[in-house]
Amino acid sequence: MYPQDLKYSEKHEWVRVEGELATVGITSFAQEQLGAIVGVGLPEEGAEVEQHAPLADLDSMKTADQVFAPVSGRVVKVNRALEEHPELINDDPYGDGWVAVIEMADPSELDGLMSAAEYEAFVAEEASKG
Amino acid sequence: MTMPLIFERSEAGRKAYSLPECDVPRKDVAELLPDWAVRKSAAALPEVSEVDLVRHYTKLSQRNHGVDVGFYPLGSCTMKYNPKVNEDAAALPGFTSLHPYQPEELVQGALELMYELGRYLCEIGGMDEATLQPAAGAHGELTGLMIIKAYHESRGDGAKRTKVIVPDSAHGTNPASAAFCGYKVVEVKSDARGGVDLDSLRAAMSDEVAALMLTNPNTLGLFDENIVEIAKIVHDAGGLLYYDGANMNAIMGIARPGDMGFDVLHFNLHKTFSTPHGGGGPGSGPVAVKKALAPFLPVPVVEKKDGKFVLDYDRPHSIGKVKAFYGNFNVMVKAYAYIRALGAKGLREASENAVLNANYLMRKLAPYYHLPYDRYCKHEFVLSAAYQLAAGVHTADIAKMLLDYGFHAPTVYFPLIVKEAIMVEPTETESKDTLDAFVSAMIEIAQLAEKDPEALHSAPHKMVVGRLDDVTAARRPVLRWRPREQANAK
Amino acid sequence: MNYVPHTDRDRSEMLAQIGVSSVDELFSDIPREVRLERDLRLPKPVSEYELARHMAALAGKNTTADDLVSFLGAGAYDHFVPSVVRHIVSRSEFYTAYTPYQAEISQGMLQAIFEYQTLMCELTAMDVSNASLYDGATAVAEAAAMACRQTRRQQVVVSAAVHPEYRATLKTYARNLGIEVAEAGIRDGATDFEELEQLTSGATACVILQNPNFLGSVEAMGAAAEIAHRSGALFVACVDPISLGILAPPGEYGADIAVGEGQGLGSPMSFGGPYLGFLTCRQELIRNMPGRVAGETHDSQGRRGYILTLQAREQHIRRERATSNICSNEALSALAAAVYLSWLGKDGIREVADLCLQKAHYAFDRITAIPGFRPASSAPFFKEFAVRMPVPLEQASAVLLRSNMLGGLALGRFYRDLGDAMLIAVTEKRTKDEIDSLCRALEGLA
Known part of the structure; x- marks a missing residue:
């Protein structure tokens, strides 16, 4: 149920790796939990981010959440379309709803992320905890 | 049927206003102001007749629910009846037409009212001194936390005490006010009875904690029976207790935050003391403190000297000002009248x-x-x-x-x-x-x-x-x- | 009196329903040691008639600005408040409501706020407005905090010609937020632009000027905006809304955030409050804007309606990461401003501003023609100006008061080098005769 070609974080981000570049978004599970996303605060292109540090703000109707950087590096591109159309994250979390592209500083950080199967198990466990 | 906006009722050339004639020799604006200082395009304010203006806003009022219209059981907002006599009192020109910089001898009635209201609130809260300056509850929280910060700083403890503890049941303003005061927010859990979880509190407590913010009864409407123990845990670690007065309506004359161990509290005059909320304000959020914190209150404080009421600015340890002038005076008038009408x-x-x-x-x-x-x-x-x-x-x-x-x-x-x-x-x-x-x-x-x-x-x-x-x-x-x-x- | 409607019978039925024999039992969970075992020490309760008399007596101990002819301004102004404003804000459907959390039953207030926002955008020529802040002073402080969040910088530069109480409030907020405040001095009644430029750097989040400034002078706001923008800082304009009938609005000179005190828009002086803090800004900044905001939307049948929106910025959702801790604001004062501005309309706002401008200049010309009375500045001004006087100001104020006039603010209280200067405000309410009387009284002093 989660795309096989992606890596996943415990904070419910996904990562698509192409060479040194990591495209980051949030999972379908995360967007469902948040409900209708109504606003996105994007980082500046060129900003340096540390792994686990806040990368972007996500506002839904009932909560204000954050996207955390699953890997360290430099933000080389952000999805400006989200500023006008935050619903893209709800409608197409793995496609048009991507958040940012990070040029990775340390690709070995990817090893700490989960596979699709591991993430699915992780989500199931979270859900059972209530 | 769509209700038009006032702009959609506008017709060029219509007017509601009447202003005095210009009885001084009129000069060309260009003579009085340089060209760069002058507005280039007019503000497109609506042009309506007075009766249309009145009907428009009367219709809007009819599309609004207030306590005078019906039941308003909005939790934590204490939407009690707003006595009409208080509105009349507050509308007296002797209160509304006072300039804040008038000489003290011309405003003795206003200063007396503020002085007495401060004393009444201290008595109700079990505190020693008060400021009426904050304009709302959240503003009171911010002011109270600034006072707490100044207190710790005065003891050389300010740099170390960087955290404020807030229960997970707290009003959103509590963590927001703490953050706006430069504090890091630490959340503690509630226990099965809805009170502060004592183990969680003990674990969170350290010499880095400036204060615990609490409302009692809490936002579940429940009185925290462990309040004495909670106060002891916080005080033993050198922290202070802040009381969010949003729920004060439960305990007037029955128990006082000051006696429970709280060091600072704010009141919401627009909740507990019957002043109307105005559809979103103005409120008023006076802050009362224990003696040790009084030097840090915002300036000015109303004092009584030789039978005269004065504004005391000479308070060297004060946090300064949190608002221009002295607070939402007109709201204070209504709260004062309410307390006088009800008494103990x-x-x-x-x-x-x-x-x-x-x-x-x-x-x-x-x-x-x-x-x-x-x-x-x-x-x-x-x-x-x-x-x-x-x-x-x-x-x-x-x-x-x-x-x-x-x-x-x-x-x-x-x-x-x-x-x-x-x-x-x-x-x-x-x-x-x-x-x-x-x-x-x-x-x-x-x-x-x-x-x-x-x-x-x-x-x-x-x-x-x-x-x-x-x-x-x-x-x-x-x-x-x-x-x-x-x-x-x- | 307690405004409680229960009869004894009601009470006993209710207690029976709860299953207790007395109200005291409901308080049994309050530990003995924290109970108040005595009555509160408060004055004894009074009847409504006695209360009304007492309140009238207290009010009567004050001498009001209406009893006198007032030339006192300095941040609180004696502008005319038309009857319609008082009547509308006295509608209890408005004033006995809470914040409009349930939109469908609060359309009246929400639409009024939406209209207020539009009016303030028009007046300041900015893109968006919030639903109000506490007052002018806190609006300046909120704007500074907003600029720091937006630019991720922690220093602000403010002119010493900004209202002293606004600067004091700004400094209180800033100290606690870890924001550094640098102050640019005054030269000839206006901001010292050389110093402003020196203080502004790549570390500056915003530059804050007031127009007209506290001394009444019109500032070169466009030049200040350029200084700010050259360093990537935002420009915050604190303005007198009445002046915008004639003076250039913040949107025309490149301000990023406009704030100010809206008391003059239909609120009485009320000894300093409640007033109306307003804040408008450029569209790009709305995610960092503090406070409530009403937005237009529709129901399932396509009917237009209004609702509090962009709430994820606010404390009840974002908690410690909120743009501000503000919750209650000054909605009723905003309603007063909406009614007042609609009463004035497009021509009225210009006319009231022109009256202030003309009358203040007449007063200025006459006073500064009196031997020994000198202008404190050569800068252009709007409705307020500072005059250096040849006699101690306490003496001048006392003489004016004896003639039933409330003199202007003695500026020495806030500015050491202006110890001999009085700040005189002239609104549309002052007549030529009143101004002439002022001049005669001052002439007697020369």
């Missing part, structure tokens, strides 16, 4: 009846709605739509349906620790008849949730508009009107 007996009765009303409602509703904390409540209580959720009915649906019965909805989805929360605060000024009518409505809604959930999903049905699309409002914010041509061009 009346205030105590107000709290007793607020608690009676809340417990009565809670008992009547408990068979129909999930009551997550089943014990005596104080001035308010929290239900959950857990039973109704099984039928796919959410708290929001229940809230919207209540509007059709002519009631304002309770506070919903708060506190955050209760899923699908419904927070009901009836206040003491509501009659048994009103409470019974509310109970009937809530029971009918509970029955409807089982029979016809769809009717609830589409509520309200009888308002001037149906349920509004909040998601689109947030995604595509339209925050001002534009003429049609401009709006289309955008």
Whole structure:
């Protein structure tokens, strides 16, 4: 149920790796939990981010959440379309709803992320905890 | 039928205003001001006649619910009746037409009122000195925390004490005020009885903690029986206790935050002391403190010297000013009048009846709605739509349906620790008849949730508009009107 | 009096329903040691008639600005408030409501706020407005905090010619938020632009000027905006809304945030409050804007309606990461402003501003023609100006008061080098005769 070609974080981000570049978004599970996303605060292109540090703000109707950087590096591109159309994250979390592209500083950080199967198990466990 | 905006009633050349003639020799604006200082394009304010203006806003008022219209059980907001005599008093020119910089000898009545109100509030809260400067509850929180910070700094402890502890049931303003005061927020859990979890508090406590912010009774409407122990834990570690006075209506004349161990508290005059909330303000959030913290109060403080009331600015340790002038004076007039009308007996009765009303409602509703904390409540209580959720009915649906019965909805989805929360605060000024009518409505809604959930999903049905699309409002914010041509061009 | 409607019978039925024999039982969970075992020490309760008399007596101990002819301004102004404003804000459907959390039953207030926002955008020529803040002073402080969040910088530069109480409030907020405040001095009644430029750097989040400034002078706001923008800082303009009938609005000179005190828009002086803090800004900044905001939307049948929106910025959702801790604001004062501005309309706002401008200049010309009375500045001004006087100001104020006039603010209280200067405000309410009387009284002093 989660795309096989992606890596996943415990904070419910996904990562698509192409060479040194990591495209980051949030999972379908995360967007469902948040409900209708109504606003996105994007980082500046060129900003340096540390792994686990806040990368972007996500506002839904009932909560204000954050996207955390699953890997360290430099933000080389952000999805400006989200500023006008935050619903893209709800409608197409793995496609048009991507958040940012990070040029990775340390690709070995990817090893700490989960596979699709591991993430699915992780989500199931979270859900059972209530 | 769409209600036009005042701009849509505008017709070029119409006017409502009349202004005095220019009785001094008029000069050309170009003679008086350099060209760069002058406005280039006029502000497109609406042009309407006076009667159209009056009808427009009268119609708008008719599309609004207030305490004078009907029951308003909005939890944590204490929507009690706002006595009319207080409005009359506050409208006296002797209060409204005072300039804040008038010489003290011309405003002795105003200063006396402020001085006495400060003393009354100290007595009610069990505190020593007060400031009336903060303009609202959250402003009071911020002011109180600044005072706490200044206190710790004066003891050489400021750099170390960087954290403020807030329970997970707290009002959103508590963590926001702490952050706005430069503090890091640490959350502690609630225990099974709805109070502060003592182990959680002990674990969070250290010499890095500046204060614990608490409201008692808390946002579940429950009195924290461990308050003495809580105060001891915080004080032993050198921290201070901040009391959020939003729930003060439960305990006037019965128990005082100062006696529970709190060091700083703010009052919401627009909740406990009957001043109207004005549809979103003005409020007033006086802060009272224990003696050790008094040197840090904002300037000026009203003092009585040789039988005269004066504004004392000579307080070298003061945090400074948190607002221009002295606070929302006109709101203070109403709170002062309220306290004078009720006296000690009346205030105590107000709290007793607020608690009676809340417990009565809670008992009547408990068979129909999930009551997550089943014990005596104080001035308010929290239900959950857990039973109704099984039928796919959410708290929001229940809230919207209540509007059709002519009631304002309770506070919903708060506190955050209760899923699908419904927070009901009836206040003491509501009659048994009103409470019974509310109970009937809530029971009918509970029955409807089982029979016809769809009717609830589409509520309200009888308002001037149906349920509004909040998601689109947030995604595509339209925050001002534009003429049609401009709006289309955008 | 306690405004409680219960009869004894009601009460006993309710107690029976709860299953207790007395109200005291409901308080049994309050530990003995924290109970108040005595009555509160407060004055004894009074009847409504006695209360009304007492309040009237207290009010009567004050001498009001209406009893006198007032030339006192300095941040609180004696502008005319038309009757319609008082009548509308006295509608209890408005004033006895809470914040409009349930939109469908609160359309009146929400639409009024939406209209207020539009009016303030028009007046300041900015894109968006919030639903109000506490007052002018806190609006300046909120704007500074907003600029710091937006630019991720922690220093602000403020002119010493900004209202002293606003700067004091700004400094209180800033100290606690870890924001550094640098102050640019005054030269000839206006901001010293050389110093402003020196203080502004790549570390500056915003530059704050007031127009007209506290001394009444019109500032070169466009030049200040350029200084700010050259360093990537925002420009915050604190403005007198009445002046915008004639003076250039913030949107015309490149301000990013406009704030100010809206008391003059239909609120009485009320000894300093409640007033009306306003804040408008450029569209790009809305995510960092503090406070409530009303937005237009529709229901399922396409009917237009209004709702509080962009709430994820606010404390009840974002908690410690909120743009501000503000919750209650000054909605009723905002309603007063909406009614007042609609009463004035497009021509009225210009006319009231022109009256202030003309009368203040007449007063200025006459006073500075009196031997020994000198202008404190050569800068252009709007409705307020500072005059250096040849006699101690306490003496001048006392003489004016004896002639039933409330003199202007003695500026020495806030500015050491202006110890001999009085700040005189002239609104549209002052007549030529009143101004002439002022001049005669001052002439007697020369």
